[in-house]
Amino acid sequence: MTTIETSRSQYAQIAGLVRRRIADGTYPAGAALPSEDRLADELGVSRPTVNKALVILRNTGEIKVRRGAGTVVRSLPTIFRDAKKRYAARNQGTGAGEVEVSRHALKSSTTYREIGQATPPPAVAEILGLAEGELTLLRSRILYADGEPIQIADSYIPWRVAEGIADLFKENAGRGGSYGRLADAGHPVTRFAEDVTVRMPTDDEQRTLELEPTQPVFEICHVAYSHDHPIEVCMHVMTGHLWKLHYEWDDPTHEQDA
Amino acid sequence: MTTIETSRSQYAQIAGLVRRRIADGTYPAGAALPSEDRLADELGVSRPTVNKALVILRNTGEIKVRRGAGTVVRSLPTIFRDAKKRYAARNQGTGAGEVEVSRHALKSSTTYREIGQATPPPAVAEILGLAEGELTLLRSRILYADGEPIQIADSYIPWRVAEGIADLFKENAGRGGSYGRLADAGHPVTRFAEDVTVRMPTDDEQRTLELEPTQPVFEICHVAYSHDHPIEVCMHVMTGHLWKLHYEWDDPTHEQDA
CATH class of the missing domain: 1.10.10.10 (Winged helix-like DNA-binding domain superfamily/Winged helix DNA-binding domain)
Incomplete structure (x- = not known):
């Protein structure tokens, strides 16, 4: 009773x-x-x-x-995303998206929605400093953990950079992923920046990520820099309630304290 | 018509x-x-x-x-929060919370809800490595931009560290804020870490931050380290739709690329 x-x-x-x-x-x-x-x-x-x-x-x-x-x-744990570690992992041949999922002993899988030439969203074109009408290579994928969708990732690389790199047009871009191939082609990635916002999912995102209309998503605009120029923008849309985003940094300015 | x-x-x-x-x-x-x-x-x-x-x-x-x-x-712009810069600013005598607000030419103000001895939430006690029953100094405040609430910030410092530092018990802790006083007392802050999650606001947060029940908040668990030990945890609860969180980092591992 x-x-x-x-x-x-x-x-x-x-x-x-x-x-x-x-x-x-x-x-x-x-x-x-x-x-x-x-x-x-x-x-x-x-x-x-x-x-x-x-x-x-x-x-x-x-x-x-x-x-x-x-x-x-709910069966998925909170997924811990350590920004620094996830991108550093490419040097061990691990894809960024797989870092968190394997940390939690979940089964990772990826579905590619599109790999090909695309007009980027205006915000992406602006970050990449593209000329009017300049195109990009879009790699659009959905990441799953134990079969449940947890993230949409749309990666944009300027077409003039990507067109000569055949492996970028394959689902598996090889050891170290896209950044590995960019490095091979003379564009080593040396700096990252991420802007994190939160908003409600679009209808399409609700379906793709199996979300209620009332469940917020994280949007991470991830920018990779090579020789101080932005070389890639990846827009991540992530199920808000499943993720914890982790950032850490040394604070070199403390020595100036009085 | x-x-x-x-x-x-x-x-x-x-x-x-x-x-x-x-x-x-x-x-x-x-x-x-x-x-x-x-x-x-x-x-x-x-x-x-x-x-x-x-x-x-x-x-x-x-x-x-x-x-x-x-x-x-809506009258407030999206508030850009550059994590690295906001904490580095203390060396110029600027409070972290005022960095973003003045960047956007908004009028900043802060209301203190509490400055005093408090039992920390279990998650905070664990991060600080406190013994059972060990207390903290709590500095709890609300940050406003042009009179609108944008953030609740509850800062916890172990009581054994804080009790001898009189300025930490004042609303204005002096040049460089709390971290300035911790440095003076032999606890220079040398590293930061932030965990970002998103959730719906509690009833109290809805009232304090003037939010609808349907509007998500960012929760940032900010940890300051001194000599590699956590010395402060600040729990931020922020109106999700008003903020853009920015993080950037160098990627020193790229040189290992094949």
Whole structure:
């Protein structure tokens, strides 16, 4: 018998109850929840009340509706993205996107949506310093962890730089990825910058990343510099509730302290 | 006379119309919108339809309900936060929080909520490596730009470090702020790390930061290191739609590329 306090709204109480059952393992990670009807029966409340409770947990990402699987408990951990380490890893032949996923012992996979010539978004063209109408090579991909989409990454390299580098047109660009091939071609990447913003997902992003309209995404505009010129811009759109972004830096100015 | 297409939902069209009027200056930044009744009259739609349209724009932060002022057009620009620069600025005697605000020629102000002994949240105690029950000095403040709240910052310093440093108990800790005083006391800050996550605001944060429940916040867990030990943790909660976080770093490993 479940005791429901009367001081809080009923659906908020039921959300709390489901949350406790997830925490104590009654509903394990990845498992399907009982149907709304069964929950309503068990708890002696109406089905719309159960539905309202589950909406709260869907908005926070604690549960998720998966096509064909019903409503399942979140199974992915918070994915720790160490910006410095993920790009340094290319020297060991590891792709940046795989660094976090393997850190958490998740199975990583990537789907390429497009590799080819493309007009970049105006913001990207501006960062790359492109002339009016100048084109880019676009490598557009979706990263999955244990089969769940966690990130869209659209990488833009000026066409005049990319066109002579055949490996950039393959899904697997070889050891060290795109940056490895850029280095081979005389464009070693020596500096990175990232701008992080948060916003609501577009309709397309909701579908691609399996998000509710109420779940925010991180947008990271990642810029790679070679010889002090921007050589690549990669726009990342990431499921906000799944990621923790990590940055660290030495502070050389402290010696000037009085 | 305003032509309304029939292919999109009416309230989405009205949201688009108001957005265009904001862009073209019909409704200037900071100005109050006409009342819902007046808009409904002018556009020949019902007041609930206008209300639904304005909810869309409130969720994105394009407009905002301010107590006593009605519904006003967003007046703050996107605030650019360069992590490295903001902390380096203390050597010029500038507080970190004021760096961004003055970059954009906004008027900065700070309200202190608390300066005193406090039990830190468990996550903060763990980062600081505190013993069971060990206390901290908490400096809790709200940062405003042109009178609008943009950030809550709760800074925790181990009590055993802080108790002997009188200036840390003042709102104005002096030249270079808290880090300046820590350096004076033999704890120069030499490294920083930040973990960035996104989540929905708590009820208290909604009130403090004047946010809708649907507007996400950035949470930055900022850690300052002295002699390789964490000496301060500052938890920032920031209005997500107002900020762009910037990080950049050199990539010293590129020389190992084949």
